[in-house]
Amino acid sequence: MSVSAIHDDHHDHGPAKGLMRWVTTTNHKDIGTLYMVTSLIMFMVGGAMALVIRAELFEPGMQFVDPMFYNSMTTLHALIMVFGAVMPAFAGLANWMIPMMIGSPDMALPRLNNWSFWLLPFAVLMLMSTLFMEGGAAAAGWTLYPPLVLQTGAAFPFTIFTIHILGVSSILAAINIIVTILNMRAPGMTLMKMPLFVWTWLITAFLLIAIMPVFAGAVTMLLTDKFFGTSFFNAAGGGDPVLYQHLFWFFGHPEVYVLILPSFGIVSQIIPTFSRKRLFGYSSMVYATASIGFLSFIVWGHHQYTVGMPIEGELYFTYATMLIAVPTGVKVFNWISTMWRGAITFESPMLWAIAFVVLFTLGGFTGLMMSISPADLQYHDTYFIVAHFHYVLVSGAVFAIIGGVYYWLPKWTGRMYDERLAQLHFWLTTLSVNLCFFPQHFLGLAGMPRRIPDYALQFAEFNAWSSVGGFIFGFSQLIFCYIVIRCMRRQGEHASDEVWEGAGEHGLEFTLPSPAPYHTWETPPNVH
Template structure:
C-alpha cells in the first residue's frame, strides 16, 4: 500500500514520508531495510574471515585488516543487524498483537530508529577514515585504550549513539505493552511474542545503562586522558570486563527472547493448537530474563576471579538451562497432537529446535568453570554462540519474516525460494559451526588471523569455510525472494495462515490507524476464539468514532543528525581543537530540536468518522 501511495506522490514525497514518519509500521520497514543492509555487510565481513581461514598460513587479508573485520563482524551483527531486525519485528507486530493504534511514544520510536542508524553509520565510517575498530566487539581494555588511530573511537561514539536509540526503543515498548493493551487483553492473554518483547524491553532498560557507563569511561580514557582502565594510573582493566558483560550477557537474552516468542507463535499457528503450557512459558521467559543478570561473570572464568566466584557463576549459569529446557519441551508438546503444516516459516521453527538444543547443551558445558578454562576464547565458544545466535536469533528472524511478511506487505514470500533459503542456510550453518567445537578443543583460539600448518586444523577450517559460502547463498536467495515477491506475488487477505492472534483480524498491510474500532479481547488467542464461535472478526470494544493519530515530524532525524556531527567533533578534537566547533554545532542542533519539541505543541490529528465509514464502504 505504501509503495502505491508513493508512486502517486513521487519519489521525494516518498522519502520525506519515511524521514518524518512516526507510524510504527513504517518504522518497522525502516528497521528492516537498515538492519537487513547491515546484516549483509556483516555477512560479507564473515565471508572474508572464512576465506582468510580457508587454508593455513593464508595472507588473503593482512593481520591488521583481519582484526578490523572480526571486530566489525561481531559489532555489526549484534548491534546493527540483530537488534534492529528484532525492533523491526517488534514494531511491525507488537502494537497489532495488543490491539493498539500505535506505540506509546511514536516520536521516540522514530528517534530511536534514527539514533540507531546514525550510530551505525559512525561505526562504519572507520572503514573510510583510516581504519575501523580493531579491538574486538568486546573492546577489552587496555587493548582498546591503546589501539592507535581513531578506529576504537568510532566504536565508542557509534555504539553510544545507537545504544541510546536502543534504550529509547526499549522504554517505548515497555510503556506500550503496559499501557496500550486493548480492553480484555490481560497480561496472561498476551501472545508469547508480546510477552517476550515486554521482557526484552525490561532487559534493555536495565542492561544498556551498563554499556553506556562503560563506553563513557572508555571515551574519557581515549579522548580526554583519564585512566579508568589504565593500571599505571591506578585504574583497573577488569572493570571494563565487568561493565561490558553486565550489559553483554543480558544482551544475549535481549536477542534470543523475542526469537523464542516468534517460535511460540509460529509453532502454535502451524500446528493449529494453542501454545502448550502457556503459563509455564511466560514464567520461563521472565525467569530467563531475571537469571540473565546473574551470570555475566561466566564470560570471565579465565579472568582469575577465584574458585568461589567461578563456582557461584557456574551454578547460576547452569540454572538458566532449566527454564530454557521447559521452553523446548513445551514447544515439542505444542506440536504433539497437532496437525502440522510445514512451510518456510515453520521450517525455520523446526530447524531451530535441534540447532538451539545443541547451542543450549554446549552452553551448559561452558558453564562448568573448570572445563571452560579449556573452551574459553577458542573456536568452541565461537561455535557455541553462533549456535545460539544464528540457530536461535537468525532462524527466529527468518521465521518471523516469513510469518509476518504478509501482514507487513500484504504478500506471502515465495514458498519455493523460501525452502531453498532454508535448506542451504541450514546445511551451511551446521557445516560452518559444528566442526568449530572440535577446532577449539584441538587448540585453535578465536580471533586468530591465521593458523599454522601441521596442527591438524586444516580440514576443520576448510569445512567451516565451505559452510559459510552455503550460508551466503541462502541469504542471497532470500534477498531474491524479497524482490521476486514484491514484484510478482499476488495480494493476500488479512489472514493467510488461519491465524490466532489479533494482528490477523485486520487487513494486510494494516491501515494507518490499525484498528478501526479497538477490539475486545475475550481470551488467549482472541481471533481463534471468535473463529471457533463462528464469528468472522473480532467484536469491537467501542463504537466507530474519530481516531486520534500523532503527526509526522522531521525532528527525530535532525536530532540524530546533530549527534552524528557532534560525534565526529568528539573524535577529531584530539587531533585539532578546532574540531570542538563540530561538537558545539552538533550538540546545538540536537538541543535546539529538543527545545523546539518541548515548546511547540503538537496535538496530532484526527481521522474522522465519516472518512472511516467511506473507507469501509470502498473495501
C-alpha cells in the same frame, strides 16, 4: 481467542508521498519497515565481513588481509550483526507486530519512535566510516577490552560515540515498547492473554533499559582513560583492566538474551499456528522468560573464568549459570509439547521454527558444557565458543527472525512469498550453517584459539569445510533478499486475510486485512 472487530466507515489516511514520508513518518508500520530494511542491509554487510574472515581462514597461511584488518573484521562483524542487524530486526518486528497484536492503533510514542530509528543509520554509518580512518577500525574485538582497545587509532572515539548513539536508540525503542504494552492494550487483552512475542519483548525492553547505560558508562570510562588521563582500567594508575570486563559482561550477558528472548517469542507464535494447537504451558513460558531475564543479570562472570577471580566467585557463577538450563529447558519442552499430537504442516515459517528448536538446543548444550568452570578453562576463547554462540545467534536468533519474516510478510505486503524458493532458501541455509559451524566444535576442542587469522596445519581440514559452509550460507541469503523484494513490489499470489489456515485463532494480527491497512485498530477490538 475470539475477537469482534468493529469496522466503522472511517477513511484511511494513506501515507505521505515521496522520500519525506520515510524521514518524517511516525507510523509504526513505516518505522517497522525502515528497521527491517536497515537490518537486512546490515545483515548483508556484516555477512560480507564474515566472508572476509572465512576466506582468510580457508587455508593455512596469510592470503588476503593484514592481521590488523582481520581483527577489525571480527570486531565490526560482531558489532554490526548485534547492533545493526539482529537488534534492529527485533525492533522492526516489535514496531510492526506489537500494536497489531495487542489491538493498539500505533506505538504509544510515535515521534520518539521516528527518532529512535533515525539514530540508527547514522550510528552504523559512523561505525563503517572508521574502516577508512588512519590506523583502521577498532580491532580489539566487540568486547573492546582495555588495554588493547586503547591502542586503536583515530577510530577510537568514533567507535565509542557509535555505541553511545546505538545505546540511546535502543533505550528509546525499549521505553516506547514498554509504554505501548502497558498502556495501549485493547479492552480484555490482559497481561496473561498477550501473545508470547509481546511478553518476550516486554521483558527484553526492561533488560535493555537496565544494561545499555552500563555499557555506555564503561565505554565512556575507556574514553576518559584514553583522552583525559583517568586510570579506571590502568593498573599503573590504581585501576584494573578486569573491572572493565565486569562492567562489559554485566551489559553483555543480558545483551545476548536481548538477542534471543524475542526469538523465543517469534517461535512461540509460529509453532502453535502450524501445529494447529494452542501453545503448551503459556504461563510457564511467561515465567520461564522472566526467570531467564532475571538470571541473565547474575551470571556475567562466566565470561571471565580465566581472569583469576577467587574460587568462590568461580563456583558461584558456575552454579548460577547452570541454573539457566532449567527455564530454557522448560521452553524447549513446551515447544515440543505444543507440536505433540498437533496437526503439523511444514510451511516455511514452521521449518525455520523447527530448525530453531533443534539447533538452538544444540547451542544450549554447548552452553551448559561451558557453564562448568573447570571445563571452560579448556573451552574458553577457542572455536568451541565460536561454534556455540553462532549456533544460538545464527541458527537461533537469525533463524527465528527469518521465520518471523516469512510468517508475517504476507500480512505486511498482502502477497504470498514464493514457497518453493523459500524452501530452497531454508534447506540451503540450514545445511550450510551446520557445515560452517559444526566443525568449529572440533576445531575448538582440538586447540584452535578464536580471533586468529592463521592457524597450525592440523586445523586445516575443518577450517576449509567451515569456509565452504560460510560462503554457501552467505550467498543463499540472496535468495531471501529476492523473495522479500518480490513481495514488497507486490508480486506473487494474493494472501488471504487469515494468511495461514486457522491463524486467526492464534493472533489478532491475522484478523486484519492483508495487506494490513496503513492504520489499524483505530477502534480497539474486544478481546474475550
